[in-house]
Amino acid sequence: MTSERILQVSTVATIVLAVSAAAAAAAPDALAVPYAVLGVAYFLVGCAAFVCSYLIAIGRSRTEVLSVIGIYFLAGAAPREVKVRLVGALAVQCVVVVAAAAVRPYTAVAFGVLAPMLGLGLTGLWGARFGTFPERADQQGRRPAA
Numbered sequence: 001m002t003s004e005r006i007l008q009v010s011t012v013a014t015i016v017l018a019v020s021a022a023a024a025a026a027a028p029d030a031l032a033v034p035y036a037v038l039g040v041a042y043f044l045v046g047c048a049a050f051v052c053s054y055l056i057a058i059g060r061s062r063t064e065v066l067s068v069i070g071i072y073f074l075a076g077a078a079p080r081e082v083k084v085r086l087v088g089a090l091a092v093q094c095v096v097v098v099a100a101a102a103v104r105p106y107t108a109v110a111f112g113v114l115a116p117m118l119g120l121g122l123t124g125l126w127g128a129r130f131g132t133f134p135e136r137a138d139q140q141g142r143r144p145a146a
Helices: 003-026 028-060 068-072 080-103 108-114 116-130
Strands: none
Touching: 003 028, 003 080, 003 108, 003 116, 028 068, 028 108, 028 116, 068 116, 080 108, 080 116, 108 116
16 A cells, blocks of 8 residues: 555545535434444454564564554654644544544444544554664674664
8 A cells, every 4th residue: 555545545545534424423323333333343454454564563663663653653763744634533533432432332333433443543554664764783684773
């Protein structure tokens, strides 16, 4: 997946989630279950993206010094525009699903809180694939002596 594609998927997924959450909160009898299915689907796809990002990061860690905060929150690893789009989308997803769950607690709408895993997974995927990290001092992949 290209850098721009990850950004597009994150943006579209956030918009779909926000519209779905608002609709499910407004009409829970008709839309709570489809919204819950969407939340679980986002969660599962996010888990897959998270695992992929982790595997990519393992490969890169042989030659570069990666950090968890750099990969999953893009701290010091991405241009400002990318960081704002991906971390901003993750933040919006979190706020939207918590607000929807707060409006309709104890219903299927609460399953929406699983959805931000997609935002985290996509952010991690971008960070692992395209993030910039410093090279290791020892280029043979061994850890430098402490």
